[in-house]
Amino acid sequence: MSNSFVSGIKDVGNRLFGGYAKLLRMPHTARFTFGAVIACMPYPMVGMTITICVQFYYHNYTLAGSLTAVQAIAGAILSPVLGILVDRFGQRRVSIPLVIIWLIAAMSIITCIKAHVAPWILFCIVPFLACVPPWGAMSRARWTNLLKHDREGINRAMSLCSVADEAMWVIGNPLASILAVISGLLAFSFTGVCVIIGALMFLTCVSTEPASQTELARAEGMTRKTFREHENEKAEQLKADTARQDAEAQARAQGLDEAAVTAAGEQAWQQSREQSHSGRKESIFGPGLLAVCVTWFGLGAFQSAAGISIIAFATESGQKQLTGFVFACFSISSLTGALIYGAKNWQIALYKRFYFCLAVVNLGIGTFLFAKHLWVIMIIYLIIGVCQAPTWINGNQIMLHLVPQSRLTEGMAWMGAMNSIGGSAGSAVAGMFIDRNGSQGGFAVVTTLALASLAVALIGFRQIKISTQTPVLTEIALDEPEREELREVAAIDPAVQANNPDTSFDPRHVEQR
Template structure:
């Protein structure tokens, strides 16, 4: 598939002309839209029936935690059995869970009942974004369009976070408190089934560990663990902003502008993502990630002190502009750190980390808003990004791609051994060729891009 793109500088136009891309892009966009509507829909519905942001944040957090815990398992199953086999039952369980949550909330059920339903609702949330990224990786092979694809997917994600919260807020405040979650369930059902029907673009199924081969695990790659810490902090920004903006606009008597303010924040994220995909970077991905994350921590600093709506929108825009470079660079690093047999799992670990950070931030922000002031919730994004940045700096050495992480669980292989030689692998798959070429190109450009020399090979 890489031969489909021959220009010297890959771009969005070339990416979208990739044969077969639109067969999964359009259904994927529809199916991932509910992801941005779920937590804000829960917050608005539960707060309207209980009058407490703390309770609303707790229910939303339960959904996010279960999503974060089960998403990697969903990705692992998709790598092993195929995306369709995981999506179909997941979509149905999720729709049933959302319907039960709406019913219980409107019936003023106790907190324990809401939490009991929130867990399967979050656990069954379709992981469409990681599945789309895995399809790009399988289709593009060794193409230089992979970084562009990572940027395009981040832009798509952020566009959903522009449309989703605005749509959910408008439905909840203008139609009925449950209307946002009803729309989320309908879109999940329609989009999920349509995406699952696109079987020809699915990445190949990897069953090595079920046939006695080495077990492939994304979490055993040290770089993935470092990225999880980074994405937890990004999730803290999303969750803290959602709950805090809701509390702030309710406090000033203008709940209708909540979606607008969050849309500005997500819009900045989307614009920065578009720019990141169009830039021919000369700085290595590790350095870009650290710089972008440092700017994100700095941008979240003044949020708690802002009391003016226009100024809050401006600061939120800056925060959004700083998120996209960190997200895109993190997803780009996954392509070079993780083998094809665990790539969907790796993407779901990062998506799950965002959901977990979002859940924890929603809970903390809700508690702070209830006990102190609506603006106190904005301290959560700051704390989350600073903590995650500290961990990321400590683990930055693991973000250098190394060939050993591409075969996880095979401790008897060493660099330079015959098993690592492409010439000795007549059955080399397109995914293996992509990994070999990508690591070779990283080696060649490491001095110029600021990534540094490849580190000695270790197998964890």
């Protein structure tokens, strides 16, 4: 009995973690994955440290919320710019100067807070805390580059990144609340050490770094501008070819003759090409990307408002030291959700998974208004947290359908920027209501924003659904000989065909749904 029980446990463990272990056994992947997470420590620690320290020294939630809002706005403005720079010039060349700037800004802000300087000085320093390299986007770009043709592998890698991210929040939130109460200098010093260690781990993995646009253009004998135009043209050609195939399949299903099938396919191809040439070639923005960005704005708004409202609620209850553990409950639950989500090769359509998880998170956090005790909020966080990481994983996978590989960091940066802008708006509005009406005023803002965010996300339902039904644009680098090779592999290997149950095998349809 005991042997069968142990073997059963091992089997379950292998099913859950075997795929992750396989990914981490690839050369240098563990180092850059966990290096990125360690370097991201400013995300869970800086905002909470500033909020606790400013409230302690200035006794003003509005000022604390405004400072974190300015930091988030600066990050939102910088993130797309940094994403563009990383894609164009490479990860190392952009990241090193940013790390130096952030370390100087961190020491300056905590020194000024302890010295109780005029608030305008803090507002001048805080924007420099947004000079954080897009570690998460760069890590995901490395995984996507390594697993370009592996749908299940990319899904699991995105889950692995989310698991690592949530582990960071599980550790970072309690540490921030504990260290900031002891000493803001201690909290920022610990964060600075993490940034240095994580940056060294990540940036020294040279072999896994994706080629920059400059390097790719130089290899093709082009300028960067010409290369981007070439990549955009290949992406539009891929979309047009897919539109033709879908139209032909639909015509055949209707029982039309071959001439009508060909005509339907040609018409769909022509319409797709006309649409692609009707706008700016250089822009990666389309209805799908806009819908995702607006959704992420709302997600950031109500979650940030929830964070500052929980801090106020815990302070009123005399339990401020427990705020980090409340947020850690959310992160632990989210980490569990990421592990389970990444262990399964999902057949449910991507847009359905996305909206289900989003609805659970929005509606769950919206119930904080009715919580009377801090432990109730902890329980709600534990229940709904299992859908938090999958929401981000699904968002990252949608992004793979919207932008080509050479601009993936930029696309993810825009998504993160909109989340930051939403977060800044949410924390600023919640801070004003908390100063006037206490934590209940903040939670009223949270509920309103959560419901409004879900409504806005549903408005973009059609655009997001259509986006998930287009081909993954990270596949556009395949030349025709490579496509033919993959077709031959699919013809002799049933496992390849089985990995693409929603469509007949074509490299252009890999990770289509």
